Amino acid sequence: MYSVLGQITQMYDTFTPVEKRIADLMIDQPVKVVNLPIKEIAKLAGTSEAAIVRFSKRLGLSGIKVVKVELARELHTIDTEKKPSKIEFTDSVEVLKEKVFNNSIQALYNTEKILSPKLIDDAAQAIIKAKRMMIFGVGIAQVVGEDFRLKLAQIDKLAHLANDSFTAVSMLGNFEPGDVLFAITSSGRSKEIIEVIKYAKKQRITIILLTQKVPSPALRMADIALAMAKEENEIKVGTMTVRIVQLAIIDAVYLRIGSIQSEAVIKSLTNVNNAREDIQDAQ
Template sequence: MSVFSVLKQIERNIEHCTRAEKMVAIYVLENPARVMEMTTKELAAACQSSEAAIMRFCKRIGIQSFKVMKLELAKELHANGEGTSEIVDSPFQLEDDPKLIMKKVMFNTIQALRNTEKMISVKTLSESIEKLHKAERVFVYGVGGSAIVVRDFAQKLLRINVNVFRSDDSHLQMVMTANATKKDVVFVVSTSGKTKEVVNMLTIAKERGVCCILLTQNGSSPARRLADLVLTMSEEEHNLRIGTMTARIAQLAIIDALFVGLCSIRGQDVFERIIDTYQVVQRLKK
């Protein structure tokens, strides 16, 4: 069964590390079993870094403390010792048969969800829910694969009577954002955080003093620097991606968490609206 992989998180995020953090990362990758027995002071001396850099490094890969990282390392090394399939945990190949493809898809999906669960900040999630709850209007936007996730979120918000605005036309979305006020929220989904349209959208919103919430993968990006709140998912796919599959699943899970959290704040009335909208849609099936 797929588990959270510390070593893979390090490999995916090493390019985003500072020089001091990178020294820690390289040492952990090369000596995972030895690190399990070390204190932060011993690790700092071994990799010629500092205890502060070790703590920053842990948070960069979605772990809150060095102690937790050692526990996750122990679980991962134990699982590998029991024979976790390296075949399933590998890139897709042209010769893969349907059974192996299904196993790889399921493995990667579960891995992405568990990695994102470690990476996401509960504090930021709570603040985002509160901002969405208080907003007079919510403007949602995404490009390409992210547009699918945004469309799902918009539909959910409409079901609970949130004033949500979305358009696949980037020019029209710019116009709507230009009319946003400080009482509104702009919610953007961007896997890379580097898409030109997304950066332009956030720039306009910032100029108007509008609260900007960004859902993106771990790592530095122009969009991340512009957003007020950043919901960080694990970096599962980079360089050549096949339809951003695992990224999309992780994004949808975070969207669901935001929606359920919003429903909880709004109380019983919101569930009556969900029932009402469900009954209206059912008329189309008769």
């Protein structure tokens, strides 16, 4: 189940002072928020109705009515629903297993709720139309990028993969307007990601960004932002749920490409399967 309170907690440090007042109200008095009209919610938070609507959209939802529906659903199941929990190295094996699976499931629910199908379609269409494509990611994002590169290769869509800004910019020098940079980042604030995106913007390359839904320089420059729900970024355990959600979004884009170009994709996958069978027979 999508968690309004969970998203507010995760995003709290990125909120403006006005947004924090609204967030505090929703955390401290969720029942009132569910039952009051927007005018009264704004009055309690000491802000305007427009600010309430903007805050709802910051959470990835279309407006306060949707926030109230999701919040009511969350309050109804709050005693029985398993919530994400901070992982500790002192946890037992049983507790670790439960937390890892539960946190991953919740992260997927949260992003499924806020990610627009249109953005998935836009990303797929841009990739199909592009003559060239480069996937850029540093650190763990490179692992996600390699997964996407291999999937695309199976359907005869070749993409370069770069994991440092020098290599990325060197490759992008030969790209043309309409070609695609698919950038993967957790925060959207790293020096390398910003440097590469700025260069792509200058070259009028289409920028598809896979990142978390928090304000960042990269998010502001992206043409198509596949923004996932805000997840953990703990120093001790890293960004486990972020990686899982990124892989799920990539699968959605890949399958959308397949549905648009079904005949060609089926032919490519058949060729790949035949090649694998030939290798197995030879062994």
